[in-house]
Amino acid sequence: MEGEVNNLIFVWATALISLYYCNKITNLIAPGTKRLSAFVPVICIFFYLPIRLTTVHLAGTTSFFITWLANFKLILFAFDKGPLYSNPPLPVSKFILTACVPIKLRSKDGGSKSGSKSPINYSLKFVVFLLLLKVYNYEEYLHPLVKMALFCVHIYVVLDVGLAMVAYAARAVVGFELEPQFDEPYLATSLQDFWGKRWNLMVTGILHPTVYLPVRSISGRYLTKKWAPFPAVMATFIVSGLMHELIFYYIGRLKPTGEVTWFFVIHGLLAGVEVVGKRMLGGRLRVPAVVSGPLALGLVVSTSFWLFFPPFLRCNTEVRSCKEFMAFLELVVRRRFVAPNDVSCPYY
Missing domain, CATH: 1.10.287 (Helix Hairpins)
Structure with missing residues (x-):
C-alpha cells in the first residue's frame, strides 16, 4: 500500500506539472494545430500515468480523470474551445482543477x-x-x-x-x-434521454464537442439533414467504448476482449436509429414515457449483463475494490500501511 501511495504522488505531481506547462505554453502559441502539437507529449504522458497504479480505485479514477477527461479537454483547448477556454483566461489553479477533475464550472452570478x-x-x-x-x-x-x-x-x-x-x-x-454529474438516469424516457441527458453528463459534455460535432459537420456534407446525425452518434459511442475498454485494461491489466466496445456500438446503433426516426417522423408518433422508459432501462441493464459487466468482473474487481477499502480503513484508523491482499473482505 505504501508503494501505491508513492506511485499516486508521482502520478498526480506529474499531471499537475504537465497541466501547468499546458497553461503557460498557450501564452506563446496561437490556437490551432501548433498548440495541439505542443500538447501531444502531455497527452501521451496522460495515457501512460495510470500504468503506474495497480489498485482498482486509484487506477480507475486516475485513468478517467486524466487519460480521458483531461486529454479531451486539452484537445479542445488547443483550438480555444471547451471548458478550459475562457476570456479572460482561467487562473492557473482553476485551469488545473477544471482539467483534471470531472466538474463543470458555472459562475454564481450567471443567473x-x-x-x-x-x-x-x-x-x-x-x-x-x-x-x-x-x-x-x-x-x-x-x-x-x-x-x-x-x-x-x-x-x-x-x-x-x-x-x-x-x-x-x-x-x-x-x-x-x-x-x-448525473440526472436521475432511472427516470429516462428513452435511450437518447438516458445517454444524452442523464448518465455521466461530464462524459456527454466532453464527447459532444470533441467527437459528435466534428463528425456531424463532415457527415452533413454528404448526407441529408435527417441522416447526418447518425454517423456522429455512432462515432461518439464507439469512442466512448474504446475509452471504457482502455480504463478496464488499466483496472484489470487483462487483454481487451472488445465486449465493452460492442456494448457501446449496439447502443450507438439504437440511439442513432432513435434520433433519425424522431427526425423523420417529426413527432407524429410518440411512444408513452411509461412504456419507452422501462424499455430503455431494460435494454441498458440486459446488455450490461451480457457485455459490460463480464469483463469488469473478470478481474475480480468487486473483491479487489473491497479489500482496497478495508486497507484504506486500516491506514485511516490504525495509521498503518497494509497491502490489500493482506486483508479480507467481509462482503465477498
Missing part, C-alpha cells in the same frame, strides 16, 4: 439555477449503498441475475455520490457552482 441536488438525495443513495453491503452477506441465496442487477445499482450509487463528493470539494476550492 442560472444551481444544478446541485439536495443533501437528502445523496443521503438516500448512501443508505442504499449500505443496504447493498448488507444484502451481499446473503449472496449465496441470490440468483445471478439478481446479483447483477444489484451491482448495476451499486455502480450508479457509487459513481453519483463519489463524483458529487469530488465536485463539492472542488467547489470549496474554486468557489463556483457546479453542474450535477
Whole structure:
C-alpha cells in the first residue's frame, strides 16, 4: 500500500506539472494545430500515468480523470474551445482543477439555477449503498441475475455520490457552482434521454464537442439533414467504448476482449436509429414515457449483463475494490500501511 501511495504522488505531481506547462505554453502559441502539437507529449504522458497504479480505485479514477477527461479537454483547448477556454483566461489553479477533475464550472452570478441536488438525495443513495453491503452477506441465496442487477445499482450509487463528493470539494476550492454529474438516469424516457441527458453528463459534455460535432459537420456534407446525425452518434459511442475498454485494461491489466466496445456500438446503433426516426417522423408518433422508459432501462441493464459487466468482473474487481477499502480503513484508523491482499473482505 505504501508503494501505491508513492506511485499516486508521482502520478498526480506529474499531471499537475504537465497541466501547468499546458497553461503557460498557450501564452506563446496561437490556437490551432501548433498548440495541439505542443500538447501531444502531455497527452501521451496522460495515457501512460495510470500504468503506474495497480489498485482498482486509484487506477480507475486516475485513468478517467486524466487519460480521458483531461486529454479531451486539452484537445479542445488547443483550438480555444471547451471548458478550459475562457476570456479572460482561467487562473492557473482553476485551469488545473477544471482539467483534471470531472466538474463543470458555472459562475454564481450567471443567473442560472444551481444544478446541485439536495443533501437528502445523496443521503438516500448512501443508505442504499449500505443496504447493498448488507444484502451481499446473503449472496449465496441470490440468483445471478439478481446479483447483477444489484451491482448495476451499486455502480450508479457509487459513481453519483463519489463524483458529487469530488465536485463539492472542488467547489470549496474554486468557489463556483457546479453542474450535477448525473440526472436521475432511472427516470429516462428513452435511450437518447438516458445517454444524452442523464448518465455521466461530464462524459456527454466532453464527447459532444470533441467527437459528435466534428463528425456531424463532415457527415452533413454528404448526407441529408435527417441522416447526418447518425454517423456522429455512432462515432461518439464507439469512442466512448474504446475509452471504457482502455480504463478496464488499466483496472484489470487483462487483454481487451472488445465486449465493452460492442456494448457501446449496439447502443450507438439504437440511439442513432432513435434520433433519425424522431427526425423523420417529426413527432407524429410518440411512444408513452411509461412504456419507452422501462424499455430503455431494460435494454441498458440486459446488455450490461451480457457485455459490460463480464469483463469488469473478470478481474475480480468487486473483491479487489473491497479489500482496497478495508486497507484504506486500516491506514485511516490504525495509521498503518497494509497491502490489500493482506486483508479480507467481509462482503465477498
